[in-house]
Amino acid sequence: MKYYLVAGEASGDLHGANLMKAVKALDPEADFRYFGGDKMKAEGGMLVKHYADMAFMGFTEVVLNLRTVLRNMKTCKEDILKTRPDVLILIDFPGFNLKIAEFAKAQGIKVCYYISPKVWAWNQKRVLKIKKVVDQLYCILPFEVEFYKSWGMDVHYVGNPLLDEKEAYIPDPGFAAAYGFGNQQLVALLPGSRKQEIERLLPAMLSITDRFPDQQFAIAAAPGFQGDYYAQFTAGKNVSLVFGKTYDLLYHAHTALVASGTATLETALFRVPQVVLYKGGRVSIAIARMLVKIRFISLVNLIMDRKVVTELIQEDCNSKNIESELRGLIEGPVRIKMEEEYAELAEKMGDAGASARTAGLILDYLKNAVPKQQGK
Incomplete structure (x- = not known):
């Protein structure tokens, strides 16, 4: 199957690489294309854009670099549309990735989100958007499950991928x-x-x-x-x-x-x-x-x-x-x-194994689920 991943900073590159490794163990024919970094590149596939050209910190910094952000977003959307992956896997980086999720959902592409956006920190109503444009959400912090449940959203708690890297x-x-x-x-x-x-x-x-x-x-x-x-x-x-x-x-x-x-x-x-x-x-x-x-x-x-x-x-x-x-x-x-x-x-x-658990859940979903339509 064809997997398209989007990670926009160093931590996302680390978690994306571990997830790719776990996916390959279950799907030896996995074809990867991604926005990421050197760790993901080491796992194979095609690096479209390095996160070093994407990571801007803070509200004003994003505004000051808005032209670059929008150009990166356009590149990502065009590349997804051209390659039409079986699934889009978004890794953290919510300011960018939630817009990509909305685009992909409108194109009928399945959307999985690994490492939940930290909507519990501010603007919690963004959960309503996540419910519309994300098919499967995988959380890595224990308290996030109850938070999403309070908004009527079922999510998967997979543990923290840093434990995989540490192990x-x-x-x-x-x-x-x-x-x-x-x-x-x-x-x-x-x-x-x-x-x-x-x-x-x-x-x-x-x-x-x-x-x-x-x-x-x-x-x-x-x-x-x-x-x-x-x-x-x-x-x-x-x-x-x-x-x-x-x-x-x-x-x-x-x-x-x-x-x-x-x-x-x-x-x-x-x-x-x-x-x-x-x-x-x-x-x-x-x-x-x-x-x-x-x-x-x-x-x-x-x-x-x-x-x-x-x-x-x-x-x-x-x-x-x-x-x-x-x-x-x-x-x-x-x-x-x-x-x-x-x-x-x-x-x-808890224990290590977040990457393997997430990979398993993604493949199970791809085999069995029909993606929900945007706005449903």
Whole structure:
């Protein structure tokens, strides 16, 4: 069968690659075409557009890059129409993907959505649109099932695909030596994968490195960027740059500073005490504060429904606060408590196998279901 996948950022590329691998195990003749990244490309098929040209962060950033967004959307629609896949599989990235879903549904193409749009955070009435244009919805966060049920929508809870990636991870025994990491405590810096968040968060992260002479720091560099891009931030700093080895970095890390997003959950699954950071454009933040209906921004706190990790947002994301929070995590009761709560988080997350479960559900649906029509 022909599968068309759309992922618009690094985390979607990761989950899309794992899903493709699981689909191939059930359908050896699977033909993939996709918007994605290097991890999906490694699984085969045809990469139509790389997510590095798609990921814009915040309301104002999307508006400023609207021409690019619309061009990407047009390319995607035209390519779907030209190739007419048996199923369109959308992965997170709701601002883009819900419009693609609406288009595909109007063309009579089956639509499966993997990793539910975070409509529980703001504008919850978007669930009504999802009900019209999505045939099957697969959720990866435990609390999402009850949320959708409250809107009269049945969804599948498949577990979290990060558990698949974590289970498949094999530590590189030569990693520490290759990067010159010795006996000092290693602080991992995860500033995100999008240009806007890197440029807002990495300077704040690096501003405190000189105050920790007993620790060593390393940046998890994002795919799609080169070393010379990061050099503008790291000049004069004693910090290592790690490409394509984020899990090895987390495996060896003692503590971490992490951009809000999927990485906060990955860091927790590696049991690394962390501080979560977020900075957005002023207009984007002002709009978000009016619209967003959640108490937390990090997945760790959202899943646990209480504060487990400290979130430093916008004006609170400054050198003084980052230094203070990091010192508290290096040793002492704050660190011990967070490690204990990580154990509880792991229990809530359940077992690995999300990719295989989702692949199985998609193939069962394709064999047995008749797609609902738009507006039904």
